[in-house]
Amino acid sequence: MSNQALMEVELYTFASSSANFYLTPHEFDVDLDGNLYKSLALERNELALGAEAAKSALELKLPPDGDLVRHLLAASLTGEITSITLRIGRRDTWGDFWWISGTRWMGRVLGVEVADDVARIRCESAQVSLKRIGLRRLYSRNCSHVLYSAACGAPPIFSSAFVSNTSGRNVDLDGGVPAGLSGGLAGGWLQTPQGLRHMILADYGSGVELLYPVAIEAGTQVVLTVGCDHSTATCSGRFGNLDNFGGFPFIPIKNPFSTGVF
Structure with a gap:
């Protein structure tokens, strides 16, 4: 038409x-x-x-x-x-x-x-x-705060690196993942000089896997920001931020309506 x-x-x-x-x-x-x-x-x-x-x-x-x-x-x-x-x-x-x-x-x-x-x-x-009645926060074992938000309060952990190659969702870095960030980038993001952020699913030593394919030129400097799995172990060990943990890790596992109280 x-x-x-x-x-x-x-x-x-x-x-x-x-x-x-x-x-x-x-x-x-x-x-x-x-x-x-x-x-x-x-x-x-x-x-x-x-x-x-x-x-x-x-x-x-x-x-x-x-x-x-x-x-x-x-x-x-x-x-x-x-x-x-x-x-x-x-x-x-x-x-x-x-x-x-x-x-x-x-x-x-x-x-x-x-x-x-x-x-x-x-x-x-x-x-x-x-x-919707009442508060809207989730009642869950893991933390419901958005990472690095005001409610979270954790200081961002990040480092810069240079892209050596991209292939679909994988981005290889010159020299590999920066020291101190390896194993902790899942749930974080890669930011380009234009300010675009791409969510990281995992890191694999020589680079990172993103949520969706990107085309970033070799030699581009990017910023890698550490992620969080919203568990008490990560909150305490990685960020030292357990005082602001927003989950309820001690919710009883047994359901009294199906297993009985005793």
């Missing part, structure tokens, strides 16, 4: 404290109220009809190499919250002028998963989160 024939479009706004993104799944950009909604191959799940639509979970599929995906991956490491709003834009019948006709869905991004050819973004409705 051509730009001139289409009278209604979907407009997505992703907003956080550090960046805003304006996207539309249609074949053309939409300039509205001073914001340019850029065309992107964006797909979503079907939402419920009527009053239940606003409560539905929203799942999006999009290319994995865009700025939004990189931002959300970095935000997942820092704990930064990104809100999302789905609005409907309509075109005037007498001219090429767009206006907002209503809001279809509002909520926040819960997480992003990246595969070889697609990224999936999971979102929760604002109505669902507002109706």
